[in-house]
Amino acid sequence: MGPQHPATHGVLRxxxxxxxxxxxxxTPMIGYLHTGxxxxxxxxxxxQVIPLLDRTDYVANLSNNLGYVLAIEKLxxxxxxxxxxxVRVLLTELTRIASHLVWIGSHAADIGxxxxxxxxxxxxxxxxxxxxxxxxxxxxxxxFRIGGLAKDLPSSDEFERRVKEFIKIFPGKIQDYENLLxxxxxxxxxxxxxxxxxxxxxxxxxxxxxxxxxxxxxWDIRKSNPYSGYEKFDFDIPTGKNGxxxxxxxxxxxxxxxxxxxxxxxxxxxxxxxxxxxxxxxxYPPKEIVKKEMEALIYHFKIAEEGFxxxxxxxxxxxxxxxxxxxxxxxxxxxxxxxxVRIRPPCFVNLSSFNRLVAGRLIADVVAIIGSIDIVLxxxxx
Amino acid sequence: MVNPTLEKLKENFADSxxxxxxxxxxxxxxxxxxxxxxxxxxxxxxxxxxxxxxSDVCGVxxxxxxxxxxxxxxxxxxxxxxxVRLKVGLAEGEAINSVTSIWKAANWLxxxxxxxxxxxxxxxxxxxxxxxxxxxxxxxxxxxxxxxTEEIAFSHNKDKLTK
Numbered sequence: 001m002g003p004q005h006p007a008t009h010g011v012l013r014x015x016x017x018x019x020x021x022x023x024x025x026x027t028p029m030i031g032y033l034h035t036g037x038x039x040x041x042x043x044x045x046x047x048q049v050i051p052l053l054d055r056t057d058y059v060a061n062l063s064n065n066l067g068y069v070l071a072i073e074k075l076x077x078x079x080x081x082x083x084x085x086x087v088r089v090l091l092t093e094l095t096r097i098a099s100h101l102v103w104i105g106s107h108a109a110d111i112g113x114x115x116x117x118x119x120x121x122x123x124x125x126x127x128x129x130x131x132x133x134x135x136x137x138x139x140x141x142x143x144f145r146i147g148g149l150a151k152d153l154p155s156s157d158e159f160e161r162r163v164k165e166f167i168k169i170f171p172g173k174i175q176d177y178e179n180l181l182x183x184x185x186x187x188x189x190x191x192x193x194x195x196x197x198x199x200x201x202x203x204x205x206x207x208x209x210x211x212x213x214x215x216x217x218x219w220d221i222r223k224s225n226p227y228s229g230y231e232k233f234d235f236d237i238p239t240g241k242n243g244x245x246x247x248x249x250x251x252x253x254x255x256x257x258x259x260x261x262x263x264x265x266x267x268x269x270x271x272x273x274x275x276x277x278x279x280x281x282x283x284y285p286p287k288e289i290v291k292k293e294m295e296a297l298i299y300h301f302k303i304a305e306e307g308f309x310x311x312x313x314x315x316x317x318x319x320x321x322x323x324x325x326x327x328x329x330x331x332x333x334x335x336x337x338x339x340x341v342r343i344r345p346p347c348f349v350n351l352s353s354f355n356r357l358v359a360g361r362l363i364a365d366v367v368a369i370i371g372s373i374d375i376v377l378x379x380x381x382x
Numbered sequence: 383m384v385n386p387t388l389e390k391l392k393e394n395f396a397d398s399x400x401x402x403x404x405x406x407x408x409x410x411x412x413x414x415x416x417x418x419x420x421x422x423x424x425x426x427x428x429x430x431x432x433x434x435x436x437s438d439v440c441g442v443x444x445x446x447x448x449x450x451x452x453x454x455x456x457x458x459x460x461x462x463x464x465x466v467r468l469k470v471g472l473a474e475g476e477a478i479n480s481v482t483s484i485w486k487a488a489n490w491l492x493x494x495x496x497x498x499x500x501x502x503x504x505x506x507x508x509x510x511x512x513x514x515x516x517x518x519x520x521x522x523x524x525x526x527x528x529x530x531t532e533e534i535a536f537s538h539n540k541d542k543l544t545k
Contacts, residue, residue: 030512030513031511031512031513031514031515034513034514036522038498038523039522039523039527039529040529043529074406075406077406201486203434203435203460204434204485204486204487205485205486205487206435206436206437206485206486206487206491217460219460224463225463313405313406314403314405314408314410314467315405315406315408316408316437316438316456316465316467318437325437327437327438327456329438329440329454329456331442339442340442340443342438342440342442342454344437344438344440344456348490348494349487349490349491351490352487352489352490352491353486381513382513
């Protein structure tokens with residue numbers, strides 16, 4: 001099956017050993033999208049790595065950026081100003097919704113509910129417009145920078161207006177999706193009891209994100225080890241019971257609602273102030289000063305040209321990406337380029353227990369299970 | 383609640399600990415290769431620690447050192463929400479015990495380290511390349527592996543074209 005198959009969500013190849021229609025063993029073959037991002041990152045300055053990471057999990061690029069900039073900020077021992085933190089949370093939660101929309105659309109389309117794809121992408125388009133408003137780019141935004149944001153929110157009210165409009169219409173849209181799927185007989189037949197895994201096994205296999213919450217494990221890094229000010233927001237962690245494709249579906253749908261709650265709180269509480277912390281030699285001096293002062297211009301030039309150096313040491317920093325635990329392990333040797341950038345990809349580990357989920361099931365279930373894991377091959381292969 | 387990880391490790395494995403580094407509030411412990419499985423089992427099962435979640439296994443290459451590879455295990459304790467990092471140094475050609483018997487999550491992660499660094503894992507159920515093609519030569523994340531050279535895939539008429 002694959003690597004060119006509409007239901008494998010990219011170039012995933014699966015070798016299936018069959019007994020009639022029943023799967024005896026499934027071996028995923030990955031690496032078709034391997035571009036050596038970890039290797040490339042070792043030869044870029046710290047800031048130059050950010051655009052590479054947009055291209056790992058390309059439907060949730062701001063989550064990737066957030067994990068990386070937080071890791072580097074930890075390494076440098078600096079913190080983004082409150083305004084940047086709240087904007088980061090807001091946009092990352094919108095990213096989570098966008099990622100879940102791609103998932104619900106493609107997962108449902110795989111199983112046969114083609115129209116879901118069109119509905120989900122319609123709403124995703126609104127989010128793409130929001131990202132374009134703040135960063136000028138729809139998908140590869142690279143909007144988060146080490147120490148804060150690339151630039152301030154637009155001075156016009158366009159951003160606020162678009163987010164407000166989204167908050168207004170989206171709950172109704174989630175209800176529409178649920179009306180179409182949650183009690184739909186065909187949907188239930190294709191997902192209930194499919195790809196089930198117990199919580200002990202899920203922990204042992206390293207599953208994270210909706211995969212482990214679907215089993216009933218209440219673990220979300222936003223709550224357990226909060227970052228970027230998540231502890232200030234009020235939201236719930238939905239969990240399932242049976243750990244099957246249907247419970248994972250319910251968890252992700254509810255997560256979209258919870259993300260929307262966070263977005264609303266964040267939008268109403270964006271503090272005033274600077275959008276990036278001003279650390280001499282690490283972040284650019286304010287543009288107005290660069291235009292007036294010679295020294296500031298030199299600093300700006302030097303940071304752009306050479307990057308900044310980070311003190312030697314190692315950090316591991318992980319965040320809750322839409323797919324699960326996204327970790328960055330950074331080793332610095334004191335130069336302006338990272339000695340090692342290790343990405344802990346949630347999809348990669350989630351997919352590694354694929355055989356356990358599909359063995360003994362029918363070929364048609366393979367498609368449903370791939371969809372329910374929510375993989376992005378860009379991140380698996382890096 | 384104070385994190386007892388370091389105390390517990392010192393108490394039980396004083397001979398196997400080579401170096402302890404605390405950097406930016408993160409605990410990193412270098413251990414002897416032989417003690418890896420024992421320490422991992424201990425960290426996973428000890429009632430006051432419960433590092434039951436293997437977040438990540440990765441490698442780092444320091445070609446100028448005698449033991450050029452560091453294999454790094456990032457562990458997480460789901461009940462207590464702590465993290466600890468174990469490090470094992472390996473020389474070129476040296477193999478290390480697989481932790482797949484403790485965490486199934488290690489399966490693909492160790493395969494990736496094997497693929498990218500050429501480090502062998504003993505007792506691994508399925509040690510094959512994972513991201514690179516099976517017939518690939520070299521291990522890309524080694525520091526000695528060049529970044530830019532790539533063989534030209536279709537070279538049968540190269541001479542004619544470049545004449």
